[in-house]
Amino acid sequence: MAKGKKSIFFCQNCGHEESKWLGQCPACREWNTFVEEKVASVKQGNARQLKEADVVALSGVSTEEQDRVRTGIDELDRVLGGGIVPGSLVLVGGDPGIGKSTLLLQVCQKLSEDKEILYISGEESLAQIKLRANRMGEFKDNLLLLCETNLELIRSVIEKRRPQLAVIDSIQTMYSEEVTSAPGSVSQVRESTNVFMQLAKGLGISIFIVGHVTKEGTVAGPRVLEHMVDTVLYFEGDRHASYRILRGVKNRFGSTNEIGVFEMRQDGLQEVANPSEYMLSGRPENSAGSVVACSMEGTRPILIEIQALVCQSNFGMPRRTAAGTDYNRVNLLMAVLEKRVGLSMSSYDAYVNIAGGIKMNEPAIDLGIVMALVSSYKNRPMDEKMIVFGEVGLSGEVRAVNMPEQRVAEAKKLGFETCVLPEVSREMVREVKGIRIVGVKTINEVMSII
Numbered sequence: 001m002a003k004g005k006k007s008i009f010f011c012q013n014c015g016h017e018e019s020k021w022l023g024q025c026p027a028c029r030e031w032n033t034f035v036e037e038k039v040a041s042v043k044q045g046n047a048r049q050l051k052e053a054d055v056v057a058l059s060g061v062s063t064e065e066q067d068r069v070r071t072g073i074d075e076l077d078r079v080l081g082g083g084i085v086p087g088s089l090v091l092v093g094g095d096p097g098i099g100k101s102t103l104l105l106q107v108c109q110k111l112s113e114d115k116e117i118l119y120i121s122g123e124e125s126l127a128q129i130k131l132r133a134n135r136m137g138e139f140k141d142n143l144l145l146l147c148e149t150n151l152e153l154i155r156s157v158i159e160k161r162r163p164q165l166a167v168i169d170s171i172q173t174m175y176s177e178e179v180t181s182a183p184g185s186v187s188q189v190r191e192s193t194n195v196f197m198q199l200a201k202g203l204g205i206s207i208f209i210v211g212h213v214t215k216e217g218t219v220a221g222p223r224v225l226e227h228m229v230d231t232v233l234y235f236e237g238d239r240h241a242s243y244r245i246l247r248g249v250k251n252r253f254g255s256t257n258e259i260g261v262f263e264m265r266q267d268g269l270q271e272v273a274n275p276s277e278y279m280l281s282g283r284p285e286n287s288a289g290s291v292v293a294c295s296m297e298g299t300r301p302i303l304i305e306i307q308a309l310v311c312q313s314n315f316g317m318p319r320r321t322a323a324g325t326d327y328n329r330v331n332l333l334m335a336v337l338e339k340r341v342g343l344s345m346s347s348y349d350a351y352v353n354i355a356g357g358i359k360m361n362e363p364a365i366d367l368g369i370v371m372a373l374v375s376s377y378k379n380r381p382m383d384e385k386m387i388v389f390g391e392v393g394l395s396g397e398v399r400a401v402n403m404p405e406q407r408v409a410e411a412k413k414l415g416f417e418t419c420v421l422p423e424v425s426r427e428m429v430r431e432v433k434g435i436r437i438v439g440v441k442t443i444n445e446v447m448s449i450i
Helices: 074-080 100-111 126-136 151-161 186-203 224-228 275-279 327-341 363-378 404-413 443-449
Strands: 005-011 034-040 089-094 117-121 143-147 165-169 206-211 231-236 243-251 259-265 268-271 290-297 300-312 320-323 348-354 386-388 418-422 436-440
Touching: 034 186, 074 243, 074 259, 089 100, 089 186, 089 224, 100 117, 100 126, 100 165, 100 206, 100 268, 117 151, 126 143, 143 151, 151 186, 186 206, 186 224, 259 275, 275 300, 290 363, 290 404, 300 363, 300 404, 320 327, 327 348, 327 363, 327 443, 348 363, 363 386, 363 418, 363 443, 404 418, 436 443
Parallel strands: 089 206, 089 231, 117 143, 117 165, 165 206, 290 386, 320 348, 386 418, 418 436
Antiparallel strands: 005 034, 231 243, 243 259, 259 268, 290 300, 300 348
């Protein structure tokens, strides 16, 4: 091995370093995640003179909130917590072709009207970016483009131009000449992210970073990448479907429960102001096994259609399938129905689907899943103007959920006439004109409704 270089093994999952290869990472306990990378040893030069660090008393720290920059896209502002915080570092991940670059180019289009924006691409040429921009409409001259992957050159351009916003597409293509490993490796990704973090905090520039994802759906590279940034956003949805969901999984400046809903069109991503109406479009009429439930995403109630198909099994082992919700949760609810209600579900195949492809794991949709299963089992259609929500326990009780008032208000706004909810939550909801509220304590009371 050349003098001045040594070999270090990195864990691709958490970034843990070891001097030799290990089968299992001692930090995150994952198997076969270590990769070998050669790093240059640090040259022994004159040490910099370090000045004494200033300490500040807690009582002297100002708590005034920074002015956020509105992007002009309400759904994105909702997920970010009200807008872009100056000096923040935001990581955007998602499957290939899901719309990450399209969304960020639309943000550049909105903000370039009165701010200088720098779009740095390491994957596309200037002509490719121009073709995508032509489909979106007119752009101002404040949007600057740079096709470069050398980290030192990018850093010098950012320090010289001092834009209000910079977009890096993508972090896996950036490389530093000081790191000997290939672009996209653990060392390069960590070094690049560290440089952009220093630029964002030191110059007060908001930086968006696009990150590739692995086949498991997580951001490629070490998990330390997610720890270094301020906000992590994920784009979800089938690339062949028209809708997209932007979900925040980490946000130092806001809530992580909010989601933004978009629809992919020819001219870019369009906001879906009313996701409930969008998710219920095309709902079948007078069909058994179809129930409308309500789930909360942050402060926003979303009405979803839960579909269930229960049919006699032709084999000794019945098949269970869940799309859009937790598979184990469906098995649990079917066991509760068999034990507490007496339905013979063990000899039936069961297929549960949340229409529209959206993924919901909130316990409040338990009651909707139960009613959809029973409706399909008995082949009895449910009232089309009825909505349900509530958590179901192992004893068959229907437990309370949070924010029932907002759920009932959303149901009334979309024209529903009956709302089935837990009896405990019934006491929290005031009388609402135009909608009948029915409180239930156990799933045995739900059977009488069906």
